[in-house]
Amino acid sequence: MSDLQAQLEEAGNMITVPASWGTFDEFHAKLALLRKHDPVHLVNAPDHYPFWLLTKNADIFEIEAKSNIFLNEPRPILANVEADDHTRNNGNMLRTLIHMDEPDHAEYRKVAADWFLPKNLARLDARMSELAKQSVDKMSDLGGKCDFSRDIALQYPLQVILAILGLPETDYQRMLMLTQEMFGNADPDLQRGTTIEDLTQVINDFFIYFSELSASRKSTPTHDLASTIANGEVYDKPLGDVEMISYYIITATAGHDTTSAAIAGGMLSLLQNPDQLKRLQDDMSLLPTAVDEMIRWVSPVTHFMRTATEDYTIRNTTIKAGESVLLSYPSGNRDEDTFTDPFKFDVGRTPNRHLAFGFGIHYCLGAMLARMEMRTFFNELIPRIKTMELAGDYAHIHTTFVGGLKRLPVTYSLK
């Protein structure tokens, strides 16, 4: 095997190793190597069933647009052989929108879709601004020094999504812990444990919590997303138990962890690029493009997978029916053929054809909410920054799925 082949093999295998996300720059260097030399790369990694790793922006776009050929089921997210076998033998523990294909997907998506439309999100504006102001006030109260990731970025999006769901503030910390245990289950600092039983226990805890919630919202509906889900109907029938609980879990978890990651990672990028922070401070009209650049830069969701229902050829490589592809969003979002200077963090980037929210029918339901949350938060914070600097080592979580920072120590002086 040549040196290059060995390097490509190592780069492909990296996708299956949770610690590699934590090496952020090295992770991206290896993805760049794959984009250049083997953009449709077969990964035969230890302890994993084989899959094709797709690293080009245009290819990810093409596959997502062919949702009639490339299905989410039965392998929507990367798992090891043991977990894939467990799912095959016992079914999925959850059945969320990302586990569904048409026609079910469209039918279930409709249940909550209205909540995430721009016209309805606009009604949240005042509450969101208040939460953003509270977050920045909290930074002031912490006295010029905090762990921005843990103290601020993890808290604010959770407050927003749980306010939409209609959960009491007393439940916030419990929800935060469960989410971190679920998505951080590959990180030694966040996990409850590493086995399927440990993850099952986390999901069971969610089930217990949300079963009580849905029972209460069925008997006494309130004007919140939790009531919409509890009383939701598909094909003119009430949601099944598994689908209902899954709906709560996907909303509560995907609704905050990803946005937290983008806020913390965006903040880090601004601190690492003080010229871009200054540019934004001098011209806050750049905020919308700055937020999308943060989302591109961080790409919190590291992948989804699709499985082919028929042979399909892409870049002269045939994906056979039954084979799976992994869509690497962090890679597609630094594709040299799509972006000018992809490794430059540019708060004014236009156009910005990132795929961080996916594309097509599975496009992130909460994308508008996420953008609005980030704009509202940075609109509050950025003008109040007198000085702000990194204050020690930051750390990315270990994951193969939703990535972010688990530690971001900063010092600052705010107005």
Place this chain on the structure above:
Amino acid sequence: MKVVVDFDLCASTGGCARICPEVFEVRTDGYLYVLQDNPDDELRDKVVEAAENCPTGAITIED
């Protein structure tokens, strides 16, 4: 072919503009603009693909 966008549903995801830039454009103000309400039939396949891939189902085609 007549292209109709329900702007109450449109979330400006920009997918349609990437598939069929001749007809759809998302501008820096964050809104979708329909550049041609009655595009030529040669664009039909692309407009149909854009409509099928719209995550909020905001695009319909009236013949």
